[in-house]
Amino acid sequence: MPLDRRAFIRGSALTLGGALSLRRLPRAGAAQPTIWDRRSLQRLRIWDLHGHLTGVGGTAAERIRWILRYARRLGIERVVFFMGLRFRRNPAPREFRRDNDDLMRALEAAGEHALGFVYLNPNYPEESLQELDRCVRNGPLVGVKLWVAARATAAGVLAIVRRAAELRVPVYQHTWYKTTGNLPGESTPEDAARLAAACPGAKIIAGHTGGQWELGIRAIRRRGNLWAGLGGSDPTAGMVEMAVRELGAARVLYGSDCPGRSFASQLAKVLGAEIAPVEKRLILGANLRRLLTAALAAKGIPVQP
């Protein structure tokens, strides 16, 4: 079936409320750099959706400083981190509170170069809601991270997501379709789509785009309040092109899953994609800034779109 790229680009632009003039959109096939340097990357104003503090040594502050040093080498302006100094699949409330404390300590050391999402466990809904208020409504964090403690269709998730919607912050829901089999509490993109349908006011990110992105993109494409998070999978060619084709560029978000993944491999998915330069800018940073606008404004953090 022939693909109408202009229609996709138009869809992306319209999702942005007409902020971009169609006449200014270069063609996808227009000449673009194939060799990037730091300065040309800085001009893209890259914000990274997906970072962790695990896998490297030192205190929280030392870890985040070390990771950001390499982010800067690739021109990345800001990285969103979540979870603590170690991965806990089903953390008790005292554990996720400790993780979030570690994260907030790291963010203090990072200054304006990092942001954070609160890590919650839907198996403890009451405690999670309290933590959401502590860290987001009354604290510095600007989103919610849900991992593999419970699937996105589990009972405790909906209350968390509704509260996040009230606070106008996005929810990053880890999703995978693993040929080798998912963990018991591991969500698929279809789970995320059901969650998005149940809470249409929420802004939900399907993490990893499901890993098997050809399945993941299909699963989320009919839900306008679902975004595709690109980070944390191999840099296979075609991922970003399909995401833009099916979702529109405005619903696609660059992230790295650092430090387990390299910034390079994950940035390359976008930089090497055959899409228009304006679509790359959206995916690499503008979309995330827009998604976080309300949360940042509530905390008095100025941000240029």
Add this chain to the structure above:
Amino acid sequence: MIVDVNVHLGRWPFRYLRHDDPARMAKKLRSSGVGQAWAGNFDALLHVDLDAVNHNTALWCRRWGGGLLVPLGSVNPRLPDWQTTLLRCVQRHKMPGLRLYPGYHGYQLDDPAVGELFRLAQQHRLLLQVAVRLEDPRTQHPLLQVPDVNLAPLQGLLKAFPRVPVVLLGALRSVSTRELEAMMDWGPLYVEISMLEGTAGVQRLLQRVPRQRVLFGSHMPLFVLESALLKLMESELSQEEQEAIRHRNAQVLLSGKKPS
């Protein structure tokens, strides 16, 4: 100048790829600063007539490469008369090496036929590439799940045939750098960076693996070329390290291994 030791011509069985056309691939490589690319052929994964596959690999490299693409043949030592296929790679196609797919061809490296293959490789001064992994096992097609290659038998093979250089393709997600450090003592073993992950990955790899053993590999067209290119930018590398990985190691390896 970059030498990319891991590209494929032919068709990936599960997806259309933008650069799976030899002309488009050559154009992309050239525009990205790659001056030489060692090319296998995805058709070798599932085709049985590997003589035809190797013929096409050589033909496409000549027709579209203009000196850019270096053809590597494929041999499956489980097939009848694989020895003739190997000899054709050497004599007819003048290939400097072979790319092996033990996972897709269904054998282990401790298969006695692999020893015979190494003996012939040494005799004909071929380098060998072993495709340890082509795709994350979590994303493989459910009807074609291919495990990573067990590399333990390589220790004995490299001891028995110390003049056969072996390049591991896609090994760096399945073998830890700590394991690799020990494996470097086995003999002339090399790795490429296409599946290397982690912040500052190349720099961290070089803390355990000598820079002379690390090669630039993109795994194009399944992976985007920019991934490997940007890894060299992400890590803090000396000029010496950059040059070694970008081209010098591969050039030395190939110059010593041209078929007689």
